[in-house]
Amino acid sequence: MPDPIVTRFAPSPTGFLHIGGGRTALFNWLLAKKLGGKMLLRIEDTDRARSTKEAIDAILDGLHWLGLSWDGEVVYQFARAARHREVAEDMLAKGKAYHCYATPEELEAMREEAKAQGKPMRYDGRWRDRSEADRQEAAARGLKPVIRLKAPQTGETVVEDLVQGRVTWANENLDDLVLLRSDGTPTYMLAVVVDDHDMAVTHIIRGDDHLTNAARQTQIYEANGWKVPAMAHIPLIHGADGAKLSKRHGALGVDAYRALGYLPAALRNYLVRLGWSFGDQEIFSTEEMIAAFDLKNVGRSPARFDFAKLENINGHYMRHTPDAELMAAIEQVLPHIEGGPDIAARLDGGLRAKWLEAMPGLKERAKTLVELIDGAKFLYASRPLALDDKACDILDKGGRAVLKALLPRLEAVTQWDAATLEAAVRAESEATGQKLGMLAQPLRAALTGRSTSPGIFDVFAVIGREESLARIRDQA
């Protein structure tokens, strides 16, 4: 039996958990679940200037909301700096790395020259084989060295990627990267490799913006004689216009999707199908997703984020969520949406019961929780109801007369349920020869203030006799 696998999600806390990060976390989580392994969480906070506590909280909150759990304690990369330094020193001792005293000015000059010659900026290795005397001389001048990897200069570096396939780089195209900065802090490249190795990570799943890094990291693994983990570089998610996701399109934090009224299960389902497929199946329960997931079926081309499809999937999930569960989801999202807190304040036992009763009709008509909450307004609206334009129109164009005519029949109804009320209204319809819709729309306008709503007789029943009749009298 092979050792259980270990995946990891390693965001840098410089902003919220964006949608691409969410999908990366999802893929790592799915693979770990599928193969009975673990998913670790590492916060890459070595950039002290840009890392914030708020971002860390947002990321953890986002993962929680998405339902993606990690195993063990969160690893903070910055806390491991001493270990990273130790590895750099060790590599130095083994001749796998060297001190470089090139100044920022020298590096800048190299950059300029490379640019002028139309070549890529590559460190020229000028300190690769310097003598101890040269080093001492530089140190005497007060220069602080960085430690650079003594990377192979010939041959090639190969990444056997589980998604991208075999990707090869000529080593002459890769320079001697910095492992340890002159102030003694580790670079990202070193920290990632050391951490993944120490954390016994077996599978690295990340965005393919890291593909080039994978080559350089492979060199670090090899210099240390460490086993290179399996890697899977998944394509990035683009905005609807095909360009990189930016704030203008879908580059929202996952918390924004919560505020937009999406269900975590729906977002997960949408995300997993972005770049991954399993035949013609579109909807996956968590269990099905775990069972079906396989990196082999992850595509290599970037996918565009499509809100229309997300909405469709979310609608599907809402319709298939039990009423009580949906009610709980609504109560949880209320604090996060505009106007939500006011509704939450009014949500007492009575309203909750009414809402639950109306839920079947409500959830079928909404694609997001926000829409559902909006559609439920008639439940707690206070009289006289504010009417929207279409409702006004219905009432102004003969609707009031219809209500006046219907009122006696409705007042006569003592058994206030949908079937009885429907019978009463149909009787009026047959008596006057008006189509049912001619009667239903004015009633809808009076009872809900809108031209659309759940079935009108269900609305009657939920609102109750006194309130219903009062709302109709208000408009008659």
Added chain:
RNA sequence: GCGCCCUUCGUCUAUCGGUUAGGACGACAGCCUUUCACGUUGUAAAGACGGGUUCGAUUCCCGUAGGGCGCGCCA
């Protein structure tokens, strides 16, 4: 500029070299119907381009074009 990657309906995708190129979202039309939805039926809609290889290419190879990512003592 250099390196790497990508390219099937508008979008997400299926296709083990031989298919009327399938599904889903969206669009449009019909049905259902008290509104809106849901549901349901149907229609339109794709292999970037050019060369090869092959009896046969969406599928394999090369090139072109377009797109993406990377090229820091950032992560």
